[in-house]
Amino acid sequence: MIVALAGGVGAAKFLRGLVEVMPPEDLTIISNTGDDIEMFGLHISPDIDIVAYTLSGLVDEERGWGIRGDTFDSLDMIRRYDEPVWFNLGDRDLATHILRTRQLRAGLSLTEITAAQCAALGIASHILPMCDQPVPSMIRTPAGYFHFQEYLVQRGGREDVLEVVYQDIAHASPAQGVLDALSEAEAILFCPSNPIISVGTILAVPGIRDAIRSSAAPVVAISPIIQGATLKGPADLMLQGLGFEVSAYGVAQYYGDLLSGYLLDTLDADLGPRVEALGLRVEVTNSIMKTLDDKVALARAALNLARTCS
Numbered sequence: 223m224i225v226a227l228a229g230g231v232g233a234a235k236f237l238r239g240l241v242e243v244m245p246p247e248d249l250t251i252i253s254n255t256g257d258d259i260e261m262f263g264l265h266i267s268p269d270i271d272i273v274a275y276t277l278s279g280l281v282d283e284e285r286g287w288g289i290r291g292d293t294f295d296s297l298d299m300i301r302r303y304d305e306p307v308w309f310n311l312g313d314r315d316l317a318t319h320i321l322r323t324r325q326l327r328a329g330l331s332l333t334e335i336t337a338a339q340c341a342a343l344g345i346a347s348h349i350l351p352m353c354d355q356p357v358p359s360m361i362r363t364p365a366g367y368f369h370f371q372e373y374l375v376q377r378g379g380r381e382d383v384l385e386v387v388y389q390d391i392a393h394a395s396p397a398q399g400v401l402d403a404l405s406e407a408e409a410i411l412f413c414p415s416n417p418i419i420s421v422g423t424i425l426a427v428p429g430i431r432d433a434i435r436s437s438a439a440p441v442v443a444i445s446p447i448i449q450g451a452t453l454k455g456p457a458d459l460m461l462q463g464l465g466f467e468v469s470a471y472g473v474a475q476y477y478g479d480l481l482s483g484y485l486l487d488t489l490d491a492d493l494g495p496r497v498e499a500l501g502l503r504v505e506v507t508n509s510i511m512k513t514l515d516d517k518v519a520l521a522r523a524a525l526n527l528a529r530t531c532s
């Protein structure tokens with residue numbers, strides 16, 4: 223079993239490559255749910271859906287989220303009722319949120335609901351939410367205290383980050399199957415996701431960090447920061463706000479002693495010796511995923527690096 227800790231768009235591109243180079247049913251994806259938010263009474267799990275839509279071929283590849291060809295007529299109607307609309311839920315996408323919400327109200331866990339979602343969409347890999355309890359990631363900026371989606375989508379994700387709070391996480395516990403997957407893993411991969419608000423959130427669920435530490439599996443991360451910047455999203459502002467160097471090296475430092483190997487982008491080859499000095503085995507490769515070939519090559523490089531670390 224290969225286990226991947228995953229956020230949204232960056233992770234999904236990598237996982238799309240990974241399922242081409244290994245049996246997809248041997249892959250367990252632990253998904254960040256700190257981004258989850260309630261909208262119009264519906265439970266939205268953006269990172270689960272981004273990965274599920276990507277692995278089932280439904281995703282709008284240009285945006286990286288939502289469903290290709292979706293329409294937004296329902297939101298237009300909601301606007302006519304003078305409701306503020308800032309999160310773009312497509313008409314087809316809404317079906318996922320409506321059913322998820324109904325099943326949650328009926329008492330099913332997010333883990334059970336996600337397993338059924340994957341089966342229905344024909345996904346052979348296993349997507350597990352990191353936990354079943356709501357644990358919203360909150361961001362403090364000079365302007366106030368906001369849910370991550372409010373910070374990113376409603377306010378544009380440009381404000382300095384003073385603090386990141388994983389609300390209620392102390393009372394959360396790993397979802398069913400998460401600890402078993404980590405203890406049985408042949409390799410654990412940290413996808414190229416936001417280290418603080420995606421992978422970091424998963425690591426903050428009590429028990430997950432220890433399970434990774436005590437697993438015999440090599441742990442390999444793919445840097446989401448290239449040449450000191452993000453390709454997308456506010457990871458750079460968050461690293462900066464929390465006092466980490468805004469570079470692939472800063473991310474390696476943030477993950478600290480959890481890692482055994484690290485994939486650096488070719489453009490960051492000069493950081494290799496500094497990352498190696500942290501005690502990590504480093505591989506340098508193109509990590510900018512535009513085409514399917516890029517995704518497949520990066521996935522293969524990650525698995526190869528994990529093999530040499532074990």
Ligand code: GDP
Pocket residue numbers: 228229230231232233234235269414415416417419420421444445446447448451452453454455457458509510511512
């Ligand atoms: P998340 O996956 O939910 O954490 O959020 P995003 O997908 O918006 O982006 C998180 C991180 O993924 C950002 O820091 C991006 O720089 C990184 N990322 C996105 N695409 C790529 C890519 O093709 N290669 C690499 N190495 N990182 C990427």
Ligand code: FO1
Pocket residue numbers: 229230231257266267268269271272287288308309310311312315371374375
């Ligand atoms: N991201 C945006 O930047 N704007 C949106 O309106 C938006 C809507 C949306 C709807 C469903 C969904 O599953 C994801 C959506 N995302 C949107 C992406 C998402 O909020 C973030 O990019 C991720 O949480 C970061 O990985």
Ligand code: CA
Pocket residue numbers: 229230231254257269419420
């Ligand atoms: Ca995310």
